[in-house]
Amino acid sequence: MxxxxxxxxxxxxxxxxxxxxxxxxxxxxxxxxxxxxxxxxxxxxxxxxxxxxxxxxxxxxxxxxxxxxxxxxxxxxxxxxxxxxxxxxxxxxxxxxxxxxxxxxxxxxxxxxxxxxxxxxxxxxxxxxxxxxLINSKNKTDFLSLGITEKELEIITVVAEGLSNKEIAAKLYLSEGTVRNTLSIILDKLQLRDRTQLAIFYYKNK
Structure with missing residues (x-):
């Protein structure tokens, strides 16, 4: 390293x-x-x-x-x-x-x-x-209008809770591969860099 x-x-x-x-x-x-x-x-x-x-x-x-x-x-x-x-x-x-x-x-x-x-x-x-x-805001965002599906929003919510891909997969009854791929799609849709920025985006706009 x-x-x-x-x-x-x-x-x-x-x-x-x-x-x-x-x-x-x-x-x-x-x-x-x-x-x-x-x-x-x-x-x-x-x-x-x-x-x-x-x-x-x-x-x-x-x-x-x-x-x-x-x-x-x-x-x-x-x-x-x-x-x-x-x-x-x-x-x-x-x-x-x-x-x-x-x-x-x-x-x-x-x-x-x-x-x-x-x-x-x-x-x-x-x-x-x-x-x-620190980052909570009164501004509300319609995630669906951003092209985020209900399933994707569900994943965003648990990412914001700090869960790992393995934990998300277990909680939502998905495979880790599905979680990983869906997370990549979400980040691309919202033009965000990583899951930390995704959590910030969620808390700012929920």
Whole structure:
């Protein structure tokens, strides 16, 4: 696993490099100290995961992440920050970040990197619990008018509950393949990047 680490605290960067590379299967391919460096290094090094702080001079991690995802929609970005501010959480979710973890939860960093590398999204329980209230809106959307069928809406609803494909299949009496294919169709119809953005869309428009 190739990881790019960006944090405005150089000591944090060096410490993370030491800790991560002690794992053996993780290589820190570069270190940056602000958002602009994150973009430059990501373009040049093409890491598997960008592990980045949020509050930095010159350009924030959120701004850098958004710029990177505009150019590479498959970029895996994991935010590591001391701040659990609601504004940052919702921005991270909206741009399509794969995770948002708090530095104080130090033991979660390596498991979170592995989960993101495996294609999962990682948000701590304290953050997940905030999501519905942060993004809920009074605006209602007629999903059927967007071409979403009742069965697809049923799948969207359980995705928003945080269920995995296997759990959705069991709950709705479908095969995992059907769930996976239907989810791809839904994302294509709504022009969304992943299941995290789908959950956000649902809560905003239900």
């Amino acid at each position: 190739r990881v790019l680490v960006v944090d405005d605290d150089k000591l944090v960067c060096v410490s993370l490099k030491t800790i991560l590379e002690a794992e053996g299967d993780i290589s820190v391919v570069g270190i940056g100290n602000n958002g602009k460096e994150a973009i430059e290094l990501y373009d040049r090094l093409k890491p598997d995961i960008l592990l980045i702080d949020i509050r930095m001079e010159a350009m924030t991690g959120i701004e850098a992440g958004e710029a990177i995802l505009k150019k590479d929609k498959n970029a895996k970005i994991l935010f590591l920050t001391t701040f659990s501010d609601d504004e940052y959480i919702i921005k991270a979710l909206n741009i399509g970040a794969k995770g948002y973890i708090i530095k104080q939860n130090f033991e979660c960093i390596i498991p979170s990197l592995r989960a993101v590398y495996a294609g999962q999204s990682v948000f701590g329980d304290d953050i997940v619990s905030k999501i519905p209230s």
